[in-house]
Amino acid sequence: MAGFPDITPVHAERATQWLSQSNVRPTRQRVTLAALLMGDGRDRHVTAETLFEAASAADGKVSLATVYNTLRAFCDAGLLREIVVDGAKSYFDTDLCDHPHFFWEDSAELTDAPRESLDIRNLPAAPEGTHVVAVDVVLRLRRS
Amino acid sequence: MAGFPDITPVHAERATQWLSQSNVRPTRQRVTLAALLMGDGRDRHVTAETLFEAASAADGKVSLATVYNTLRAFCDAGLLREIVVDGAKSYFDTDLCDHPHFFWEDSAELTDAPRESLDIRNLPAAPEGTHVVAVDVVLRLRRS
DNA sequence: CTAGTTGCAAAGTATTTGCAATTCA
DNA sequence: TGAATTGCAAATACTTTGCAACTAG
Numbered sequence: 001m002a003g004f005p006d007i008t009p010v011h012a013e014r015a016t017q018w019l020s021q022s023n024v025r026p027t028r029q030r031v032t033l034a035a036l037l038m039g040d041g042r043d044r045h046v047t048a049e050t051l052f053e054a055a056s057a058a059d060g061k062v063s064l065a066t067v068y069n070t071l072r073a074f075c076d077a078g079l080l081r082e083i084v085v086d087g088a089k090s091y092f093d094t095d096l097c098d099h100p101h102f103f104w105e106d107s108a109e110l111t112d113a114p115r116e117s118l119d120i121r122n123l124p125a126a127p128e129g130t131h132v133v134a135v136d137v138v139l140r141l142r143r144s
Numbered sequence: 145m146a147g148f149p150d151i152t153p154v155h156a157e158r159a160t161q162w163l164s165q166s167n168v169r170p171t172r173q174r175v176t177l178a179a180l181l182m183g184d185g186r187d188r189h190v191t192a193e194t195l196f197e198a199a200s201a202a203d204g205k206v207s208l209a210t211v212y213n214t215l216r217a218f219c220d221a222g223l224l225r226e227i228v229v230d231g232a233k234s235y236f237d238t239d240l241c242d243h244p245h246f247f248w249e250d251s252a253e254l255t256d257a258p259r260e261s262l263d264i265r266n267l268p269a270a271p272e273g274t275h276v277v278a279v280d281v282v283l284r285l286r287r288s
Numbered sequence: 289c290t291a292g293t294t295g296c297a298a299a300g301t302a303t304t305t306g307c308a309a310t311t312c313a
Numbered sequence: 314t315g316a317a318t319t320g321c322a323a324a325t326a327c328t329t330t331g332c333a334a335c336t337a338g
Contacts, residue, residue: 049302065303089302089303090303
């Protein structure tokens with residue numbers, strides 16, 4: 001459930017660059033959140049709530065509203081990908097490529113599914129005047 | 145947006161049987177909603193709100209809370225399939241088979257995508273102790 | 289008759305927003 | 314400095330729930 005890295009100076013530095021490169025102003029709050037998300041370079045799935053808790057535990061001083069706004073800003077800047085699975089929460093994924101996800105119905109958790117194998121052919125064509133922004137593939141899991 | 149059939153006696157009759165067969169008690173409200181959903185045998189995608197409006201227009205006398213409860217009941221009974229796409233609303237589909245959907249980001253509408261073509265191979269295996277309940281494939285569309 | 293269902297209004301959950309105070313470039 | 318960002322609290326959007334009144338079998 002936890003799985004967020006500590007915020008080391010190195011992580012903060014990396015986070016700052018990540019933001020600057022996408023023209024997102026690296027404020028203190030955004031650097032904190034960015035460092036938690038990608039400080040160690042690993043892929044992560046977060047909700048506003050989990051990230052807020054991690055930030056509060058780490059250095060505090062980020063309001064929940066800012067977490068929401070920041071996640072949205074990161075998404076708009078192309079730093080994150082929003083994955084919508086359950087009616088209630090939105091998940092944000094640091095891995096930008098299309099890849100399948102497992103959604104665990106009992107715990108409402110979202111995890112990566114092995115992507116190597118998946119092979120989707122003959123994807124329906126986008127209707128006239130539109131293009132496909134993303135292909136969400138979610139495997140809903142239930143306890144056997 | 146509309147696309148709901150009128151509620152004819154034939155539709156009501158068909159709806160009643162549909163419910164009875166799944167051990168869902170065919171109350172007046174449920175028959176109304178069921179007739180709107182599958183009276184004419186066509187596939188449909190609804191949200192609580194669209195179905196509520198259709199019911200209100202048709203014969204009235206169904207509260208929004210009941211629409212929510214009923215959609216959930218139909219789902220539990222295996223008469224509908226819930227499709228989760230966007231953070232806000234839940235969609236319900238009368239077509240129970242796995243098939244891909246288009247989600248139109250600008251209008252927040254959900255429609256079927258042509259299913260003939262789609263060919264998914266090597267779906268990741270379900271982790272130990274779980275099974276895959278459904279595979280949701282959603283193509284998010286944006287205006288070009 | 290009585291267990292299941294309805295409707296209302298109230299509560300809940302996830303998220304967004306208005307706006308004054310603050311902060312980064 | 315000035316435009317962008319923050320934080321709070323209030324607002325919003327969707328959905329569920331408590332409970333008394335009703336209804337199908």
